[in-house]
Amino acid sequence: MDEKPKSIWKKTIRLPQLLLVWLGLMVVAIVIFVAIMLVINTPFEIYWLAIIGAASATVLLAGWIFVRWLCCWRNLKRSLFALACCATLVALFYAEENWRGKRAWENYKREWAAKGEKFNLSDFVPPPVSDDQNFALTPIVFTSYGQLLTRDGKMIPPEQRDTNFVNRLSMEITDYGYGKNEPTNHGDWAMGKTSDLKGWQNYYRALAATTNEFPIATQPQTPAQDVLLALSKYDPAVEELRNASQLSYSRFPLEYDKENPAAILLPHLAALKRTSQMLQLRAAAELQNGQTEKSFDDIMLSLRLADSVRTEPIIITHLVRIAILEITLQPIYEGLAEHRWSDTQLAALGVELAKLNFPEDYEFSVRSERAFDGKIIDYLEQKRSRYRQFFGMVSNDGEIQGVTQDFFGTVGIYLMPKGWFEQNKIVLARLQQRNLGIVDAANQTASPKLTQQVETAFGSALRPVPFNCFARLLLPSLGSYAKRIARGQTAVNLARVAIALERHRLARGEFPESLDALAPQFLEKIPHDVIGGQPLKYRRTGDGQFVLYSIGWNEKDDGGVVVFKKNSSAAVDSSQGDWVWRYPQK
Secondary structure (H helix, E strand, O other): OOOOOOOOOOOOOOHHHHHHHHHHHHHHHHHHHHHHHHHOOOOOOOHHHHHHHHHHHHHHHHHHHHHHHHOOHHHHHHHHHHHHHHHHHHHHHHHHHHHHHHHHHHHHHHHHHOOOOOOOHHHOOOOOOOHHHEHHHOHHHHOOOOOOEOOOOOEOOHHHOOOOOOOOOOOOOOOOOOOOOOOOOOOEHHHOEOOOHHHHHHHHHHHOOOOOOOOOOOOOOOHHHHHHHHHHHHHHHHHHHHHHOOOOEOOOOOOOOOOOHHHOOOHHHHHHHHHHHHHHHHHHHHHHOOOHHHHHHHHHHHHHHHHOOOOOOOHHHHHHHHHHHHHHHHHHHHHHHOOOOOHHHHHHHHHHHHOOOHHHHHHHHHHHHHHHHHHHHHHHHHOOOHHHHHHHHHOOOOOHHHHOHHHHHHHHHHHOOHHHHHHHHHHHHHHHHHHHOOEEOOOOEEOHHHHHHHHHHHHHHOOOOHHHHHHHHHOOOHHHHHHHHHHHHHHHHHHHHHHHHHHHHHHHOOOOOOHHHHOOOOOOOOOEOOEOOOEOEEEEOOOOOEEEEEOOOOOOOOOOOEEEOOOOOOOEEEEEEOEEEEOOOO
């Protein structure tokens, strides 16, 4: 009697047959993967075809063999028992890790709260101010963000935005739609260069052949007069802004209570910086046109713009403030170089600059960044599917990471115990606590050496392990931020001393032999070098001028030499050489 054919689930499969099945499954998987990538129009690397095909074929074949094995009742019972044991162990693992992570984070916060540290974003949000005293809510300043945000900071949906809305603080000094001959020989006090108004005059006159964007005289005037005429289109806005700047307070209506703090919009920052660039050029032209008082007023207005966002607990805000300060120093520098300022104006500029304390802002913003990061981690944990959108915001590698790291990262986020999110907050907090030591606000110093040590330690600490995954995504390059803070405060200190030196020259007829002669008449206390805390370097030169400088980020006295970036004569290498205040030779 013929034996009944065995079921496919019980029939013995030999190795060559398994290999053929595996190869067939691999081909099918590769074809499906290629089809999907073509449909969604996503680029991919060829070697991923082999990896994905082999992995898919192996998983499918292993699954089929396992199902065949389960067809035996005894094996099925063993499998169910093992599955129950695994589920119990997994549940215990998640419960233990959640408890351990929560306990560790609470203990960490309690320990550092006793030392005065704060971890809630609400602790860093600037307090509300009266609307009628709020510079940021005045009609002209509102235009810098009103297309995107309401007066109470709520985001306006894209479909409801007014496409005809005019940002009156978008005071461009060039027209990007016409001509490409914008002046390249800009003034730069860090390089010892004054503004080339002749280049701007030629630019505006050439631009008049293709557009009436900037007014221009029929016949050429002096470079300063032509530049002031071109910028006169902004006169009404500047005067309205100047009147608004007299208000006592400034608090921009940012949506600090937004569920995702990474989505807080900051449209006003670019507008404030553009306005300061226009004021810089205008103040320089006013100086050359003999309108010193008007130039002084524009400089004071520009400094007010930098101060208007001082209370914002966001690192990018303070970077923009430093940028505005360095822009504003240019006409101050040019007025000093040409001896245009009166003693009264110099004293007022010195008082205004003395209010700037970037090391203090550094400590405040790094602490607030820690609170922002903690809230972002909570936001992602509450709804794990948000991770993919967030990853797209912070990732710069759109091709490979988009199909691999993003996918595996999302899977990992879904499987991660809640306690691991708490452990990630601890890692971030510890790293940021180390960053706080780079800049010492109390002593007004910054340490390049410590910055290097911290960055080296970060590289070792941020291994690709679960407790570090958010630190790798969220932690900014605070070493470069500390350097910008140090350079910004150094610029303030150099300018304050230069102002005091000019006041001494006005009173005594010459610059002093040493900086000690400035205190207490012209400076209550002489600022020291932010790098190292030693006195700023100073010497008089044979032409009756002086060289004033900080030893810079390389912590080496290079004798007041400015170093340019490789293959460039128009960009200072702030990591090398000294940070110098020196006037052009006449």
